[in-house]
Amino acid sequence: MIRLEKRPQPSRAWTVATPLLAVALTMVAGGLMFALLGKDPVVAIRTIFWDPLFHEQFASYSRPQLLVKAGPLILIATGLSLGFRAGIWNIGAEGQYIMGALAGAGVALALYPLDAWFLFPLMVLAGALGGWAWAMIPAILKTRFRTNEILVSLLLVYVAEQVLASMALGLMKNPEGGGFPGSRNLQHYPAAANTELIAGTGMHWGVAAAFIAVIAAYVLLTRHILGFQIRLAGQSPRAARFAGVNPNALVVICLGLSGALAGLAGMFEVAGPAGRVNIGFNQGYGFTAIIVAFLGRLHPVGILLAGLLMALTYIGGELAQFMLGIPSAAIQAFQGMLLFFLLGVDVLSNYRIRLGRRRIA
Amino acid sequence: MDGERPRRDRRVKALLTVEGLTKAYPGVVANDRVDFDIAEGEIHALLGENGAGKSTLVKMIYGLAQPDAGRMTLRGQPYAPAGPGAARASGVALVFQHFSLFDALSVAENIALGMETPPPMRRLAARIREVSETYGLPLTPDRLVGGLSAGERQRVEIIRCLLQDPRLLIMDEPTSVLTPQEVAILFATLRKLAAEGTAILYISHKLEEIRSLCDRATILRRGRVVESCNPREKTAADLAEMMVGAKLTAPSRAGGNPGGVVLEVSGLSLPSANPFGTSLRDVSFSVRAGEILGIGGVAGNGQDELLDALSGEAAVAAGAVRLRGQPIGALGPGPRRRVAVLAAPEERLGHAAAPDMSLTENAMLTAAIREGLAARGFLKWPAAKAFAERVIAAFDVRTPGPGNAARSLSGGNLQKFVIGREVLQRPEVLVVNQPTWGVDASAAAAIRQALLDLAASGTAVIVISQDLDELMEISDRFAALNEGRLSPPRPAQGLTLEEIGLMLGGAHDMEVAHVAE
Known part of the structure; x- marks a missing residue:
């Protein structure tokens, strides 16, 4: 008989060990799935986890992609984790990401072809504000009318997607684009472009912002009273009230911070790797970041590692599709397994497993 | 009071016999070879401190836990209930300490929910009326449970049990939520049941009650039976010593004379946050420096709301609470701490302390402002740790160190930490709610002594408690909360139990009881 026994603490x-165990279990179960699809599981796993970094032919292309993909994931997940720690569930980072991109790109497109040093900082500010403003909608509705922030923030993603489409087809459409949807390419607009800081590494301003966010979140959570209040509110809301935490203020701060960081991620993406505002510009970073946040146990350093790991499975997954012909649905299932196992083995940190009949102490 | 009961004659053999019952949980043997028996028509006390193993034993008898070793015999047959349903089918019924009733349903609907095959509502209501009249337990079947007092809720649970016609009725701490008058009604019912041959297993740590009610007492200490006796032949002090295993010293007080008024509450009203809570109505009182004001009352009469209003968790009209004349009613918990008005709520885990946080972090929870544990928003963890260590040392908190999670401490140790954390911050006013609830006797004595010492040093102390003995022991003045209203405080010395009962609002219930009998 297997029993679970709650640990005193x-x-x-x-x-620390459960994320590693989850990755290992994902490899086993994923390998089984790949084997059932008629692929060599060892090769498939190696293609996903090893080849993007060390394959002599592809690594030079895929290694920089690691930071390009991980940057927005880490930036968004760090913001989300603050809210999640406090029990405030922003599921709409995808929408805030879109609105940040639109605000940032909107500034650049409105001032085109102005060539000034302050343009890029202005875009950064606009991106953060765009995401922040979009997150304030669920925040205000929650604090004023007790609506559920999960539903409101999620549904606003679909509104943001429609706004994006309308912008790509209307207001922000490239006047020199021959009628095709999509804005001017910001990569070709030097004052607004978010270029690689170190050539060949994928390191752009967004990645730098992600690293800064990780450090800031770490300091906030361990050293600052706001971080303490966030943790307290998440663990015992009543004790937080007793300690003097204002729950409404916390909702506004956490949703605002996560929205601003998601907006920043969107802005860095549209000015850099993506280049233009277009339909389908959002690639699900906002949703994947939720997985990254939990994979990193809502801890800044964990999120840094989880973001890199998740980016690796993305790049490796694409590589496996391309090299081995593994269907993209199987890659998504593989990524799903990772979250599943992570949440599953999570029980081990709070419980211990006992086998057999209990003995008398 | 007793002696008129015709019983001993039927006590030929034991109804339930328990032999060598053992049950271990990780790290603790809750029951270690427990032997005892209970006869038909007997009122048998199970006596022990918190954690002595009373609840575990009851759980095994009621089928909620399975013993690791030992056996039970019911009416000569082997008895090993697989679950509460099996126990009920064998004629064993249990009235829990905490009621499992739905506020939004009527009395009859609640009772029907607990039955396997409930009869039609009309017949059930008639049965409830019949049983409630027979046993002097006034109750109206169609009233909503949400509007009932704690005593009335308990009657719902008792009648639910009596409808099954049990042979053995187990009562777990039944009087902890009752007024003295309600206790009298309950005891009359229990005596009547016993006279009809029902065995009653009565679990309590209130010694005087056991001495007046029970025929026999089995005393548990650390999972073992240490004594079996007739409680009437022992003094309360004897029983307490058997229970604790050591001599207890009563708290000593300096008997200083109070100074000027520190905290003044006038016309305090606070609508309750939830529909079945109790709103505070026009509460007024004042506390002087060096004085302990005891506030008694049955649970659910506005105690939590009063604590929230005094700690600042619930904002009230600014002038409703004044500290040395300054209005502080509109201040939140943080600003109130800044002016040295501190509080320790009833619920240790989840309100006074965060269960999964360390003691250091829990020290930060309330002491950040007064102990200077934060500077410009940044936290000084070494200082918080030092403060937690100071609390641990000064209040004899048994824990390996301040890095341990609050939930890993026993109730008594955590309570000492929670009270100590506030006491060491040198409050001008300290409000505590149920300071010794669920705490073992020695920790309770230490906490009461700490409150007395604090008052002696000039602090105005407000103790909200349901334990009348405790309030009489430490209070200078006494007031009672009843349905959100506070009686005018009276000097505690010389108050009789009857006067206190009337203050608690028991008079109303007494009248109903007489009509029904």
């Missing part, structure tokens, strides 16, 4: 060792 969470095990530190298991808190």
Whole structure:
């Protein structure tokens, strides 16, 4: 008989070990799935986890992609984790990401072809404000009318997608684009372009912002009173009230911070790797970041590692599709397994497993 | 009071016999080879401190837990209930300490929910009326449970049990939520049941009650039976010593004379946040420096709301609470701490302390402002740790260190930490709610002594409690909360139990009881 027994306090060792165990279990179960699809599981796993970094032919292309993909994931997930820690569930980072991109690109397109040093900083500010403003809608509705922020923020993603489409087809459409949807390419607009900081590494301003956000979140959570209040509110709301935390203020701060960081991620993406505002510009970073946040156990350093790992499975997954002909649905299932196992083995940090009949102590 | 009951004659053999019952949980043997028996028509006390193993034993008898070793015999047959349903089918019924009733349903609907095959509502209501009249438990079947007092809720649970016609009725701490008058009604019912041959297993740590009600007492200490006796032949002090295993010293007080008024509450009204809570109505009182004001009352009469209003968790009209004349009613918890008005709520885990956080973090929870544990928003963890260590040392909190999670501490130790955390911050006013609830006797004594010492040092102390003995022991003045209203405080010395009962609002219930009998 297998029983679960609650630990008097969470095990530190298991808190660190469970993500690794989850990755290992994902490899086993994923390998089984690939084998059932008639692919060599060892090759498939190696293609996903190893080849993007070390394959002699592809690595030079895919290695920089790692930071390009991980940057927005880490930036968004860091913001989300603050809210999640406080029990405030912003599921709409995807929408805030879109609105940040639109605000940032909107500034650049409105001032085109102005060539000034302050243009890019202005875009950064506009991007953060765009995401922040979009997140304020669920925040205000929650604090004023007790609506559920999960539903409101999620549904606003679909509104944001429609706004994006309308912009790509109307207001922001490239006047020199021959009638095709999509804006001017900001990569070709030097004052507004978010270029690679170190050539060949994929390191752009968005990645730098992600690293800064990780450090800032770490300091906030461990050293600052706001971080303490966030953790307290998440663990015991009543104790937080007793400690003097204003729950409404916390909702506004957490949704605002996560929205601003998601907006920043969108702005860096549209001015950099994506280049233009277009239909389908959002690639699900806002949703994947939720997985990244939990994969990193809502801890800034964990999120940094989880973002890199998730980016790796994306790049490796594409590589596996391309090289081995594994269907994209199987890659998505593989990524789903990762979250599934992570949440599944999470129980080990708070419980211990006992086998057999209990003995008398 | 007793002696008129015709019983001993039927006590030929034991109804339930328990032999060598053992049950271990991780790290603790909750029951270690427990032997005891209970006869038909007997009122048998199970006595022990919190954590002595009373609840575990009851759970095994009621089928909620399975013993690791030992056996039970009911009416000569082997008895090993697989679950509460099996226990009920064998004639064993249990009235829980915490009621499992739905506020939004009527009395009859609640009772029907607990039955396997409920009869039609009309017949059930008639049965409820019949049983409630027979046993002097006034209750109206179609009233909503949400509007009932704690005593009335308990009657719902008791009648639910009696409808099954049990042979053995187990009562778990039944009087902890009752007024003295309600206790009298309950005892009359229990005596009547016993006279009809029902065995009653009565779990309590209130010694005087056990001495007046029970025929026999089995005393548990650390999972073992240490004594079996007739409680009437022992003094309360004897029983307490058997329970604790050591001599207890009563708190000593300096008997200083109070100074000027520190905290003044006038016309305080606070609508309750939830529909079945109790709104505070026009509460007025004042506390002087060096004085302990005891506020008694049955649970659910506005105690939580009063604590929230005094701690600042609920904002009230600015002038409703004044500290040395300054209005502080509109201040939140943080600003109130800044002016040295501190509080310790009833619920240790989840309100006074965050269960999964360390003691250091829990020290930060309330002491950040007064102990200077934060500077310009940044936290000084070493200072918080030092403060937590100071609390641990000064209040003899048993824990490996301040890095341990609050939930890993026993109730008594955590309560000492929670009270100590506020006491060491040198409050001008300290409000505590149920300071010794669920705490073992020695920790309770230490906490009461700390409150007395604090008052002696000039702090105005408000103790909200349901434990009348505790309030009589430490209060200078006493007031009672009843349905959100506070009686005018009276000097505690010389108050009789009857006067207190009337203050608690028991008079109304007494009248109903007489009509029904």
